[in-house]
Amino acid sequence: MDAETDRLIGVATRMFAEVGYDWTSMRMIAEAAGTDVDRLVETVGEKPELYHEVMVRAVNAERAAMEPVLRSFVPGVQGALDLADAYLDYNIAHTDYLSLWLHRWTGDAADTPDLEGMFSRPLALEVAETIRELTPDDVDGDHLVWTVVWCVYGFLSGGMRHVSPDWPQKRGEPVQPGVVESFRAYLHTLIRRMIAPAG
Template sequence: MTSSDGARERILDAATRLFAALGYDGTSTRMIAEAAGLNVATVAYHVGGKRDLYVAVMERAHTAERQVLSDAVAQVEDAGGLLTLVDRYIDFCAEHPEVPALWMHRWLSDAADVAHLEEHYVRPLLEMVAAAARKVVPDGVDVEYVIWTVVWCTHGFGSGGVLDADGTRHGLDDPRELARFRANVRRLVATAIGLPDPAA
């Protein structure tokens, strides 16, 4: 890796953290430069302006997610394989909480002027998973809504978690709550596609 590549990665890492925490609209190029330990001109030289940074961050997030989902989809041989796919998706979100955070901001109308990301990134992944699911689930299952239910639940859990009796929030970084969440999502999907309860 060249020093130029290293600087670009440092910038993208900083931009990812800030966009995930504050959203596109709440993050400035100056904030990204400071977080990367560089000046604004250096950031612009390596990546471009704020919009370019955001697109690069979302593309990098998409590439990582696509790799995990592609590998998992290739293993789906029956309806039960969809539960393994659910596990891989939840694992990915737990290992890369910045990815669901980035998309949650978009769903709340962040970066509204960057309109092509869903078409280029979300729709192809949805179609890839849906195509695999339709081969192994009964007719009449609304596959797209089953997929969206997993996404909505996982992103919501990742950003909000659950509150315990003391008011402490627990989410993807809490192994016990993550296990409970995973079991619940697996049960939801199994019910939706007509499988026996996986916890039984």
């Protein structure tokens, strides 16, 4: 893939993450990229094709972050914590991709293919299967995986604005390291408690 195509997909990623697929036009992307619509379409295809490529990149980036930890996984509490850390760190580093999924979860791009079923669900199932033997009988491994997902997404998209004065007040500002580490410690405690046998 040439540099111009890569640049245009990057601009589209930021636009889709900012306002969602439904509200982003090809003209908006072209203007943000400093080109015209015809050139944009010629280079990256029509809007559904462009969105598909953006989402494939998001999924591939997530898998690239998680696969090394899955491959080196050693059954036990530390292995589960390592998976959670990799997922949290990936999302901190890729807030645009997180925003893309948040938009989808609220009904954005509803007329596009089932990207979750094709791309993201297999990875979630793989993680759930990896930790299944660690959870006691009264803890559903799938629910635990999604609890971590919901916590990470909620923390990074909404945070603790009414509690922590260190939380960024403007979109795009980085979360302070101390706030991240406080959340990470909480996430670790949550996982330890959910993996521990009842009683």
